[in-house]
Amino acid sequence: MTGNTALDSSALIEYLIGTKAGETVREYFETLEPGETSNCSILAISEIFYVLCRLRGVTFAENKVNDMLRSQVLKIYSTTELAIETGKITCERAISLAECSSIATAKLADAKAVFAKKEEELTTEMERKPFDVEITFLEE
Numbered sequence: 001m002t003g004n005t006a007l008d009s010s011a012l013i014e015y016l017i018g019t020k021a022g023e024t025v026r027e028y029f030e031t032l033e034p035g036e037t038s039n040c041s042i043l044a045i046s047e048i049f050y051v052l053c054r055l056r057g058v059t060f061a062e063n064k065v066n067d068m069l070r071s072q073v074l075k076i077y078s079t080t081e082l083a084i085e086t087g088k089i090t091c092e093r094a095i096s097l098a099e100c101s102s103i104a105t106a107k108l109a110d111a112k113a114v115f116a117k118k119e120e121e122l123t124t125e126m127e128r129k130p131f132d133v134e135i136t137f138l139e140e
Contacts, residue, residue: 001028001114001136006039006106007074009047009098010116011138016052016064021116021138029073039109041101042078043086045069077105095121106133114138 001024014022045065052061085104090097099122106113112134126135
């Protein structure tokens with residue numbers, strides 16, 4: 001994985017819980033070149049916190065999310081422009097609001113959207129009509 005990315009919560013969760021797929025994200029962070037950016041939406045932060053909390057409790061979630069944010073490896077998108085773009089994608093696609101937010105972040109950041117796995121709904125939408133951004137998966 002290289003270049004500008006918009007990391008979906010699924011990819012960041014893999015990284016934060018230390019899975020094999022998450023190793024790809026860790027290596028990406030360690031080898032970021034000058035001018036490359038890693039980005040995510042504010043909605044992804046909420047979803048990451050929620051999932052980590054469900055998996056391992058509030059304290060674990062707080063520690064992991066706060067450590068990640070303090071590292072400043074991610075640029076967090078939280079603008080009204082992102083909200084509008086996310087809404088537009090959500091109106092047109094049968095995928096989750098969080099996935100739409102990651103794709104909208106990729107569009108605004110001139111980046112590729114990175115998801116952990118090929119979920120059925122997302123691949124169906126990709127086949128139905130290509131997105132305006134490149135979409136990649138950690139499992140590939």
